[in-house]
Amino acid sequence: MHLDTITFSLPLLATATETADSSLILAAVLLSIVVIYLASKVGGELLSRFGLPPVLGELVGGVVVGISVLHLLVFPEGGAESSSSLIMTFLQTTAGLTPDAADAVFTAQSEVISVLSELGVIILLFEIGLESNIKDLIAVGTQAAVVAVVGVVVPFTAGTVGLMTLFGIPAIPAIFAGAALTATSIGITSKVLSELGRLNSKEGQIILGAAVIDDVLGIIVLAVVASLAKEGSVDVTKVIYLIISASSFLLGAIFLGNIFSKTFVAIASSLKTRGGLVIPAFIFAFVMAYFAAAIQLEAILGSFAAGLVLDETDERVELQKQVIPIADMLVPIFFVTVGAKTDLGVLNPAIPSNREGLVMAIFLLVVAIAGKLVTGFSVFGQPQINRLAIGVGMIPRGEVGLVFLGIGSSIGILSKPLEAAIIMMVILTTFLAPPLLRFVFPEPETAATATDQLILDDSSGKSLVMESPDSQDTK
Amino acid sequence: MHLDTITFSLPLLATATETADSSLILAAVLLSIVVIYLASKVGGELLSRFGLPPVLGELVGGVVVGISVLHLLVFPEGGAESSSSLIMTFLQTTAGLTPDAADAVFTAQSEVISVLSELGVIILLFEIGLESNIKDLIAVGTQAAVVAVVGVVVPFTAGTVGLMTLFGIPAIPAIFAGAALTATSIGITSKVLSELGRLNSKEGQIILGAAVIDDVLGIIVLAVVASLAKEGSVDVTKVIYLIISASSFLLGAIFLGNIFSKTFVAIASSLKTRGGLVIPAFIFAFVMAYFAAAIQLEAILGSFAAGLVLDETDERVELQKQVIPIADMLVPIFFVTVGAKTDLGVLNPAIPSNREGLVMAIFLLVVAIAGKLVTGFSVFGQPQINRLAIGVGMIPRGEVGLVFLGIGSSIGILSKPLEAAIIMMVILTTFLAPPLLRFVFPEPETAATATDQLILDDSSGKSLVMESPDSQDTK
Numbered sequence: 001m002h003l004d005t006i007t008f009s010l011p012l013l014a015t016a017t018e019t020a021d022s023s024l025i026l027a028a029v030l031l032s033i034v035v036i037y038l039a040s041k042v043g044g045e046l047l048s049r050f051g052l053p054p055v056l057g058e059l060v061g062g063v064v065v066g067i068s069v070l071h072l073l074v075f076p077e078g079g080a081e082s083s084s085s086l087i088m089t090f091l092q093t094t095a096g097l098t099p100d101a102a103d104a105v106f107t108a109q110s111e112v113i114s115v116l117s118e119l120g121v122i123i124l125l126f127e128i129g130l131e132s133n134i135k136d137l138i139a140v141g142t143q144a145a146v147v148a149v150v151g152v153v154v155p156f157t158a159g160t161v162g163l164m165t166l167f168g169i170p171a172i173p174a175i176f177a178g179a180a181l182t183a184t185s186i187g188i189t190s191k192v193l194s195e196l197g198r199l200n201s202k203e204g205q206i207i208l209g210a211a212v213i214d215d216v217l218g219i220i221v222l223a224v225v226a227s228l229a230k231e232g233s234v235d236v237t238k239v240i241y242l243i244i245s246a247s248s249f250l251l252g253a254i255f256l257g258n259i260f261s262k263t264f265v266a267i268a269s270s271l272k273t274r275g276g277l278v279i280p281a282f283i284f285a286f287v288m289a290y291f292a293a294a295i296q297l298e299a300i301l302g303s304f305a306a307g308l309v310l311d312e313t314d315e316r317v318e319l320q321k322q323v324i325p326i327a328d329m330l331v332p333i334f335f336v337t338v339g340a341k342t343d344l345g346v347l348n349p350a351i352p353s354n355r356e357g358l359v360m361a362i363f364l365l366v367v368a369i370a371g372k373l374v375t376g377f378s379v380f381g382q383p384q385i386n387r388l389a390i391g392v393g394m395i396p397r398g399e400v401g402l403v404f405l406g407i408g409s410s411i412g413i414l415s416k417p418l419e420a421a422i423i424m425m426v427i428l429t430t431f432l433a434p435p436l437l438r439f440v441f442p443e444p445e446t447a448a449t450a451t452d453q454l455i456l457d458d459s460s461g462k463s464l465v466m467e468s469p470d471s472q473d474t475k
Numbered sequence: 476m477h478l479d480t481i482t483f484s485l486p487l488l489a490t491a492t493e494t495a496d497s498s499l500i501l502a503a504v505l506l507s508i509v510v511i512y513l514a515s516k517v518g519g520e521l522l523s524r525f526g527l528p529p530v531l532g533e534l535v536g537g538v539v540v541g542i543s544v545l546h547l548l549v550f551p552e553g554g555a556e557s558s559s560s561l562i563m564t565f566l567q568t569t570a571g572l573t574p575d576a577a578d579a580v581f582t583a584q585s586e587v588i589s590v591l592s593e594l595g596v597i598i599l600l601f602e603i604g605l606e607s608n609i610k611d612l613i614a615v616g617t618q619a620a621v622v623a624v625v626g627v628v629v630p631f632t633a634g635t636v637g638l639m640t641l642f643g644i645p646a647i648p649a650i651f652a653g654a655a656l657t658a659t660s661i662g663i664t665s666k667v668l669s670e671l672g673r674l675n676s677k678e679g680q681i682i683l684g685a686a687v688i689d690d691v692l693g694i695i696v697l698a699v700v701a702s703l704a705k706e707g708s709v710d711v712t713k714v715i716y717l718i719i720s721a722s723s724f725l726l727g728a729i730f731l732g733n734i735f736s737k738t739f740v741a742i743a744s745s746l747k748t749r750g751g752l753v754i755p756a757f758i759f760a761f762v763m764a765y766f767a768a769a770i771q772l773e774a775i776l777g778s779f780a781a782g783l784v785l786d787e788t789d790e791r792v793e794l795q796k797q798v799i800p801i802a803d804m805l806v807p808i809f810f811v812t813v814g815a816k817t818d819l820g821v822l823n824p825a826i827p828s829n830r831e832g833l834v835m836a837i838f839l840l841v842v843a844i845a846g847k848l849v850t851g852f853s854v855f856g857q858p859q860i861n862r863l864a865i866g867v868g869m870i871p872r873g874e875v876g877l878v879f880l881g882i883g884s885s886i887g888i889l890s891k892p893l894e895a896a897i898i899m900m901v902i903l904t905t906f907l908a909p910p911l912l913r914f915v916f917p918e919p920e921t922a923a924t925a926t927d928q929l930i931l932d933d934s935s936g937k938s939l940v941m942e943s944p945d946s947q948d949t950k
Binding site: 022023025026027029030031033034037038040041044045048054057077094095108111112114115118119122271272273274275276278279280282283286287289290293294299322323324325326327328329332 | 497498500501502504505506508509512513515516519520523524529532552569570583586587589590593594746747748749750751753754755757758761762764765768769774797798799800801802803804807
């Protein structure tokens with residue numbers, strides 16, 4: 001009797017439910033990761049057989065397992081409920097998940113996968129930073145800045161003015177849609193360049209530098225238009241704060257980083273236990289990512305800066321080697337998740353607002369592509385450069401475009417057709433850019449750098465061996 | 476006016492809060508990982524200078540940053556609130572976290588870190604499986620089974636009878652406390668053996684095999700005593716189900732695994748994109764971990780079985796190399812989290828129930844140590860074997876002991892002093908075992924295996940180079 005009373009008292013039941021949940025959350029996360037890995041490998045391998053960048057296959061694989069088709073990997077932000085997730089249904093039939101607990105497990109699993117995906121893009125940009133050379137980036141700094149500014153001003157102006165004059169959209173939503181046209185997805189662009197072995201070409205460095213500057217500009221543009229939409233006026237203090245904090249962060253990271261990189265090598269070489277190189281490197285990368293996020297920039301800018309700084313150290317080659325398997329494990333989670341969250345429902349012509357949005361979408365798509373293509377022709381003093389490739393490299397909007405859209409929706413200023421048009425523009429630029437980039441960079445470079453080889457040859461398993469002499473040199 | 480109405484409608488506000496949360500959750504996770512890495516490296520390096528196993532340093536580092544001392548890394552399961560987490564306070568002052576949102580961010584961050592920690596121990600056991608040889612394990616199978624059974628029966632009987640006769644504890648709580656004495660922490664034991672380079676010694680293989688069998692026995696014992704405590708009788712069907720499912724899982728995994736391992740090599744060698752080896756390996760490991768969890772065993776048994784199977788393939792050496800940095804990144808999260816969740820408050824003599832529990836704790840500790848030490852003397856047909864080392868290897872209760880305790884608390888059958896006594900026993904066995912193991916395995920083996928060298932030499936960064944000829948041989 002006494003025992004029964006205790007067993008059924010509320011707080012104890014709650015504890016029991018929590019215990020049950022934690023193993024079910026783990027089971028749900030394990031299944032989600034398996035689905036993500038299958039989607040990334042099937043998609044990536046299939047598309048690479050057709051000569052297309054594997055990352056496009058990961059995005060498409062994500063679309064197939066996500067909200068648009070199979071409903072294996074869905075997220076509550078997209079309005080999905082636990083009952084629409086096939087993984088939850090599977091857990092209910094195989095692992096004894098009760099319908100009552102399903103919502104809590106679904107929310108927790110989605111949070112964990114979202115964070116893993118964000119860690120994935122943080123590691124990706126860290127790796128891209130490690131592969132890039134800070135001096136090369138500074139050398140193309142002015143060209144990159146011009147490309148970034150042109151790539152923000154042209155699509156923004158053309159998009160806003162066009163929507164207002166051609167479609168009669170009111171000023172504020174038109175400005176917001178114009179702002180969504182300015183973004184460039186660093187993640188997608190840098191990954192494709194790395195896959196093509198072009199990250200360290202002059203074009204690659206300009207695109208990467210411009211994408212970084214574009215990210216900072218995009219954050220400032222977003223702050224401006226969001227405060228304009230919310231309060232009807234621009235919060236000048238915030239804009240000045242963002243400009244100052246972004247500039248000081250990037251410059252400060254590089255200057256302080258150069259001092260810190262010596263300390264880093266000293267610390268890493270004094271450590272005797274396992275992970276003596278990778279753990280200090282990740283402490284640095286994650287602290288920088290945190291700082292970037294805390295001053296309202298993006299976390300990936302911090303890990304990119306950390307990678308750039310550590311690329312200057314003697315541990316570079318060994319660190320790159322160790323980061324490769326970690327990136328292989330976490331980066332696909334990011335791209336598959338981006339694909340899974342993409343709702344192709346907006347392309348369905350049966351829904352009226354989609355039909356209304358279609359003409360606007362075509363207009364936005366033209367502006368989105370043309371507005372970035374012109375950036376290539378703004379590059380000066382480089383007669384030999386592949387201008388088309390630079391323009392194409394700036395095209396994908398990816399997750400950055402979706403962030404703009406998410407904030408626009410949350411403020412509630414976008415009409416349904418305009419929202420659908422922006423989503424279509426984001427999807428098409430994201431999925432068109434990788435094959436276009438492949439097309440404008442037709443042949444692999446004959447004199448690929450050691451780093452590029454390391455990446456390209458990775459699947460053969462021989463790359464680590466090939467790199468051995470280098471790594472001994474750096475000791 | 477229209478705009479205001481929309482801005483303040485409830486669902487839209489909720490969306491805005493969610494957007495804000497997701498970047499704050501990421502910031503909280505990044506800070507937690509930085510704290511974990513600092514704790515693991517400072518603790519691990521300090522203790523390794525004193526000749527102690529680094530993993531003990533990670534546990535101690537976890538205690539320092541956790542609920543017992545600094546309150547940087549606390550978890551809601553331990554009854555902590557978001558206001559007691561220093562990371563949450565830090566986010567409130569640096570990243571604009573509002574007190575209202577703090578609870579949600581705290582819960583999400585704790586869930587993510589808990590899952591990362593569980594992924595860490597899954598990867599650890601996968602790596603241990605890769606380092607172990609299935610034939611060696613089967614060769615010592617009978618001895619391991621005897622060690623496991625003796626190590627369950629002796630502490631269980633001595634503990635239960637002692638608590639009933641010496642301390643007058645009623646039968647059911649005494650049986651539960653006796654059951655908590657049977658566990659062995661595979662994670663801690665295998666990690667220490669690996670660090671000492673003794674995993675592939677005969678003693679190491681017996682300990683590992685016995686710890687695996689012990690884990691299965693522990694799950695069965697737990698099911699028996701939990702149903703005894705809840706319903707007053709033993710659910711025989713469930714016990715039979717567990718015995719059959721556990722045996723079929725382990726045997727089935729190995730037999731099916733042998734067939735699958737050929738398919739695995741064929742798939743892995745046909746993949747041309749990045750991660751072509753590590754992703755298929757993790758798909759296999761996570762599917763096995765899921766199956767193990769779904770049939771109410773532990774996820775780590777699944778990944779251990781997957782590692783054992785893949786150790787039989789030609790890709791073994793290359794896979795081990797690639798898993799090392801991933802394990803270096805994730806495994807410390809597990810050990811630091813175990814330390815952080817350990818509440819040393821039970822050792823505080825100012826609390827009455829702790830004083831009452833102290834004598835019981837001493838009794839339980841003696842039974843816990845003596846009951847496992849005798850297992851070494853149950854090994855037959857091995858005159859040369861280090862019996863003391865086997866006994867000591869079975870001592871740490873670690874996270875498995877805490878699982879028993881958690882279920883006992885949730886059923887509500889343990890008195891405060893008895894609960895405190897069990898926690899003290901778990902803490903002391905966990906923290907005493909690594910230095911004791913170091914002591915009973917005094918000198919490193921002269922003829923360490925290649926795998927052990929790979930691990931031991933990892934910090935020098937030269938191991939990958941040293942291994943190059945092997946990896947070429949396997950191609």
